[in-house]
Amino acid sequence: MLLLRNKPLVQNLKSNYVRIEELILEMKEKGLTGFIEVELKNSKDILLYNSGKVVKVLRIDPDVHITDKNSVVFDLVKVGAVFSVYEMKENFVKMILFSIENELLYKNLTTEFIDIRKLMKKLQKDKFSGVIHVCHRDCEGGILMESGLPSESVYMEKDMIEEGAEALENIVRESERKITNVDVFTDKKKR
Amino acid sequence: MVKMKNMKMKYRRGNLRDIIDSLLKDRFTGSLKLERGEILFSEGKLIFVVYDNKLGKKNLKSIDETFDYKVEELENEELQLRIRWYKLISGIEGGKNREEIIEDLGIRNVDKKYMTKILEKEDLLYLLKESGDNASSKE
Numbered sequence: 001m002l003l004l005r006n007k008p009l010v011q012n013l014k015s016n017y018v019r020i021e022e023l024i025l026e027m028k029e030k031g032l033t034g035f036i037e038v039e040l041k042n043s044k045d046i047l048l049y050n051s052g053k054v055v056k057v058l059r060i061d062p063d064v065h066i067t068d069k070n071s072v073v074f075d076l077v078k079v080g081a082v083f084s085v086y087e088m089k090e091n092f093v094k095m096i097l098f099s100i101e102n103e104l105l106y107k108n109l110t111t112e113f114i115d116i117r118k119l120m121k122k123l124q125k126d127k128f129s130g131v132i133h134v135c136h137r138d139c140e141g142g143i144l145m146e147s148g149l150p151s152e153s154v155y156m157e158k159d160m161i162e163e164g165a166e167a168l169e170n171i172v173r174e175s176e177r178k179i180t181n182v183d184v185f186t187d188k189k190k191r
Numbered sequence: 192m193v194k195m196k197n198m199k200m201k202y203r204r205g206n207l208r209d210i211i212d213s214l215l216k217d218r219f220t221g222s223l224k225l226e227r228g229e230i231l232f233s234e235g236k237l238i239f240v241v242y243d244n245k246l247g248k249k250n251l252k253s254i255d256e257t258f259d260y261k262v263e264e265l266e267n268e269e270l271q272l273r274i275r276w277y278k279l280i281s282g283i284e285g286g287k288n289r290e291e292i293i294e295d296l297g298i299r300n301v302d303k304k305y306m307t308k309i310l311e312k313e314d315l316l317y318l319l320k321e322s323g324d325n326a327s328s329k330e
Contacts, residue, residue, distance in 0.1 A: 006224070117279060117280050120276070120279070120280050121280045124276075124280065148274060149276065150272050150273065150276050151272075152272070153272055163268075164268045164271060164272050164284060165268075165271040165272045165274070165275035166274060168272060168273055168275050168279065169279065172279050
């Protein structure tokens, strides 16, 4: 999942010492777009925000589950919870939401058998809107598409995060260099 | 002329020369999208043309005088992303090509005389090819 941690607002605060609920209120007032991460002993909770509103709540253990806000709020005040807040562009929040909520056009395409450039060409021709998501053990990337053209791109490899044209180039190059998994999500929500 | 950012717009019909002139005059940054291609501008300069999946300004000649178009303002990052996209899918590798590097260096006309002078200066005259008068990428 493309959770970008390159713009931290708050990092590694322990619930033992900080009034987390005050901080959450502040993020709401500030109109946070990004996510709050709550690390627990065996799992992580993610509250995805757009303009100060919680748009999705996830639990990662390590599978990703959609959960409800109340269970996370309970986790926030648990002793030993570690709390971080990261800002992200709205388009990146949108990309995460697309990969959770939207209909898949193609699932588990592998670059062992497909040519990613041909796939891009086809999606352009079809005036596709949605997300192309690529994933490998060491790296992950996404291209947000609107009417067949890219409007945003991001690439992550370990601690390195790239955006825009450089990210796009890395997605293509790394997908050709390594056997990468490719999923394509449309802009339509799952029924 | 209506220019809107990130909004779905319907195609309009117009004269290519008039639209381009108007965008250049307005120091426009963004896209002039055609049914079969796209022309990109940065601060009033025409920087990129793709038409029928072919890249390059020379393709402007093949566009009819009147055509359907839509205009969209873009940030520089979006512009660069779009250019990289077209280059990647057309198989042109990222980074600058030879012509762009030569242009960046301020060497507009690389002829044999000029090249000989430079190589002589650097003690590298042995690198000069014996035949051909032009050292441009069209060689």
